[in-house]
Amino acid sequence: MKVQMNNIYKSFGKNHVLRGVDFSIEGGDIHALVGENGAGKSTLMNILSGILEKDEGEIIVDERKISIDKQDIAKNLGISFIHQELIDFPDLLVYENIFMNQEIKKGFFLDFKKMKEKCKKLFDSLDININPEEKVRNLSVGQRQMMEIAKANLNEVKLLILDEPTSALTNNEIKKLFELMSRLKKNNVAMIYISHRMEEIFSLSNKITVMRDGKSVALLDTEKTNENEVVSLMVGRDIGDFYPEIENRPGDVILELKNFTSKNYFKDINIKLKKGEILGISGLMGAGRTEIMRSFFGLDPKDSGEVILNGKHITIKNPQDAIANRIAFVTENRQEEGLVLDESIRENISLINFKEILDGGFINKKKEETLSQKLKDDFKIKAMDIETKTGDLSGGNQQKVVIAKWFAINPQILILDEPTKGVDVGAKREIYNLISNLTEKGLSVILISSDLPELLSLSDRIYVIYEGSLQGEILKEDANQEKIMTLATGGSL
Template sequence: MIIQMEGIEKSFSGNKVLKNVNFSLKKGEIHALMGENGAGKSTLMKILTGIYSMDKGTVEVKGREVNYKHPKDAEKDGLAVIHQELNILPELTVAENLFLGNEQTYGRTGILKNREMNRETEEILADLGLNVKASQRTGSLSVGKQQIIEIARALMTNADVIVMDEPTAALTDREIDTLFKTIRELKRKGVSFIYISHRMEEIFSLCDSITVLRDGEYAGTKKVNETEFDAIVKMMVGREIGGRFPEYELVPGDTRLEIKNLSRKGEFEKVSFKVRSGEIFGISGLMGAGRSEVAETLFGFRRADSGDIFIDGKKAVIQDPKAAIDYGLGFVSEDRKSKGLIVDFSVKDNLSLTHLSDISQSNWIIPRKEQELYSNLVKKLSVKTAGPSQAAKSLSGGNQQKVVIAKWLSEKTRILILDEPTRGVDVGAKKEIYNIMNELAKQGVAIIMISSELPEVIGLSTRVGVMSEGRWMTVLERDELTEEKIMHYATGGDKYVRQ
């Protein structure tokens, strides 16, 4: 074994989050670590790599017992980590991010070899299918492209073990294929991977073994070729969760939202579609197609150069998010940290921000109503939290996502835009979110869902609009929905708009 962890225990503020957990990794193995949000996966990996200290247990790396005090110690031992939340410095260039802490200089002068680092950066990223300028500011790139830069930075360390925590959450299918090809090639060379993901399709196509944690305890390890989807789900949640998607029962009503020739220079052009009350309208396309940009323009984060928006048949002027909210729009961004949450605020305060008029009187918040709001929303979405005062940043990624969605569960929300609503969310929580979406649609809410997971798009949507390189390609009816047909239009097939 290249890694052997036994009897690991860890508590925070008296709350035991890991209880007698075991985990092992062989050389040249891709080993999935699975469990619901809050099961302890990330905590276990942070103990392995020196971010947290363990309360009890032993860790062996390459046959030697270790107890790293700092992540740099683990890195020197050949352990690299790609965290779920991006560790990108947006104001630095791509090359500066890639070589941060490992800059190339001319001897002892301290003068940077910028030309060499830029060239090497572009070569490394090209191998991963990403063609960007090394001198480009990283913050100007999409979340998916930033994720590839994170992956490249880990691969540059020549690590023996690479821990990947939800590495494909922001990637397109094409980028995932490129990444998997790289992982398999590194595996062939003897590199081992610990792979944390909620995407079952990825696990079963890529990994050799699966270890499951449930409520901070070891639930078991299975070889991928000796198990199946339902068995792993039952290990994770301790119960059967039924069908993957809700039974389709939606009956759309009248047109709630209509977009006519919406354009924004350099991002998308002449986008036109309709969304009816009581339907889930999916938007699909490859990264860079303009999906998120359209969503952010609808919600007022960006301003359109031309085109019109109609809500319930009346022209709407949306120049900022406040105007969008006044028109009854809600928005769940793909980037929950910067556009969905105030991470230093408590869970209760985050939930209250979009419901202030419901819980206040004469500009004063009524504590009883605020507490009732918190209790109702947390219960409705099964948010795992230590209490209303817990900081949002200390929640697991999946529970943060639930809080972002919960913010918009209001009678005032008539149009709900969901950009990657289940990114980083476990299989049980996904089912809960799907059910919430379905119930909202049944109540007459018009839902726009952007998702990179084609099974999710097909399983939930009434209709699906497909974008390619900023152009609106087609709208597919439910009985037309297949992965092949969506990808045909997403890659530019039949270069005309079909409504």
Template sequence: MKDIYKAFGQNRVLTGVSFELHEGEVHALMGENGAGKSTLMNLLTGLHKLDSGTIKINGRETYFSGPKEAEQQGIAFIHQELNIWPDMTVLENLFIGRELSSKLGFLNSKKMKALANEQFEKLGVSISLEKEAGLCSVGQQQMIEIAKALMTDAKVIIMDEPTAALTDREINKLFAVIESLKKNGVSIVYISHRMEEIFAICDRITVMRDGKTVDTKNISDTDFHEVVKKMVGRELTERYPERNPKPGRTVLEVRGATKKGLFENISFHVRTGEIVGVSGLMGAGRTEIMRAIFGLDPLDAGSILIGGKKAVIKTPSDAVQKGIGLITENRKDEGLVLDASIRENIALPNLASFSPKGWIDHKSEQQFVDLLIKRLMIKTDSPETPVGSLSGGNQQKAVIAKWIGIGPKVLILDEPTRGVDVGAKREIYQLMNELTDRGVAILMVSSELPEILGMSDRVLVIREGSLSGELSRQDATQERIMTLATGGL
């Protein structure tokens, strides 16, 4: 791809990008949220039309009419935003638009099942093919997307943040698959904000900033600091801001929380001004516990106490009323109204505070929204932009802005920095610090161990639906957490 330009209306997104992918290489594409990474790949696969520039495949100028054609020509795309059809089965999702038929035109489900199982085995996935895809966890949905792309026999696979919802075990499986694809001459574009992964599996790296390519290098010729500096255009000091917690009294207490088949007898508490990290493997039940506290799936047994008093939380609005906020890992389904503007999304749960007299005070609404956009560095021209057209990471920032505005007593963050770039991550951590300084209690579920270690005052480890241990900030190490999470010795 050479000298690529692309604007959406007034928004000039790509202004001179060049990118070269070699046969059998894993090529990292890095850059801040909104730098234009996904857009560049959307141009390659024909989802959008470029304004100018050339795309050559095997030396020949090639422009696809759309993703379907790109796929037929051997370019598969694992998208950042999952494209799962929730009402269909896992199997149907895997073969959507590419169903295999027998000679007589009937669906050949036996063959599809065999192929699907084979792929799942390679990826170490155990999900029933008959399961309704919408009932799968985000991590499982991600694995379905990966399996789907791998089944197309592609020559080029674009992976746009494939591991954002996966934990270490799944990531290692994926990496093994990537290694073997590479050996077979398959080329991979690997987009991720996780620096550790880039250095673990990529051969070369291209850094983008503000719609331009900054540099391409062999991974062995660069390091973490250089990459970050090129991405953000300045030196970034520490990854995690210092924490000086002053925990107060207990605000939230969970006693013997049980949900059959998901988790059992979970008890813990969170104090004001404290960040409690919740670690564990994918599927351990962390998200399910948080959903229950927030009233999305009420408990079978056990109780929740707020400020020492038993609280009846049957619906999310009960939870909000009691001062609990939840930022979900799945922004597409639960976090945002994609067609609505950034302003509307942020202001929505806060309307009461702008309408003290019964009508909306538009000026204070505007100020409030502008402040949060600025604070979280949401990259946009206008608060009136539909949230759905923001880049993935900027959508995540919008979810956070929305809840921070409410000023909750307890804020539950489920994978808060998923898909967020290093600079903005730090900004989110700083916000967490400010919130706890103001006395907010934070429960943070995260699959990134460095984040758990960097931000938590205490760490709870969940394993197979049970609380397998609690570690103080001083005692928490990667090894200890992993041991508790896996049940290893």
């Protein structure tokens, strides 16, 4: 299959999202599509998959000009789009999801036996180990993604679009996904791979199209380019070294967690955090990294353990107790737990800062606007004004709103759980600079991250969690990916 998209335009009112984009792909290609949030990648793919109609331009499939103005047309051509937010039916069984809207019938009745058998054969052909009669809500995110890819192959997929496919997967699930992609490539399936993870782009793709501000600015051979060139083309400038030079001089111990235990999640965790330090927390997904910090912050209960802050034993039963002790927590799921997407930047910043903006029990509008405007400026949040809805912001700017919201409490400890997940490279660098600036002022940061280069570049020390236990500690000067993964998989140094 060969697909060409020529001079594609798309606007939403006065917002010109695509301004003459060119893109092409052939069977067997893994073609990376990269660009900052808001560059137009998803809109372009929504047009190719029939979700949106283009305003101008042409789409040519196997030398024929075709109008893909409905999803059924794309489906019949063999084009399938696996979205970042998976679209399935959790309360139905796996095989019911696979055959949704294309059920096999025996006369007037559904042929359940035939659908189960065909689903099993489909999974076997793709080496997918999922029970067709399992309820979808019981599957992991990785298994649900495999199910969606299998569903696409039910219709003899020729072009598969994958949008940030690894953002919520474990390392083992990522490995299985890449193996499946390799099998599809051998079967001459073309794949468009959208990701902010440069290491994946360079290990998987053979071509890279770079988008910026609604335009396609470069088509590159992966073997003939490098990360710095791709990033510079994405952001329109040279951002220098991707990770800032951080030379922290951590002070005395500010926090101790002693024998921290929560049944079924983690046991006897002993952690120390120093003033002005970036403390990395690593481990495979499900190891207990996030659960430890959620219990420390009072979001989830613990069974036992002590918290010593600035030399004093304290009790944290809920987030209000944590906030009173100037502890902030930027959660991994910013859209559900960190923001109210339908509310403005001003309203989101106000949520936990009523003390700063109240007068006699009522919100002082001027104080609220002054606080929000100052934080918008300080954190370089790119938006028209403080009344912009947070749901309309890019992922990086949403993350900056979350951090800004917490910064207003003047925290002494900031917990960051996957702070750059789903954030483009330009915004990542800005967040890294922000973390560096905060620690220079004496703020202590706990950084939970699955991105090993990020963890290694920013952290002063790294604790590694394995199956709910503290497996080891690595100092910055001794740390590398091999040591972290050795501990994360249960080994010892």
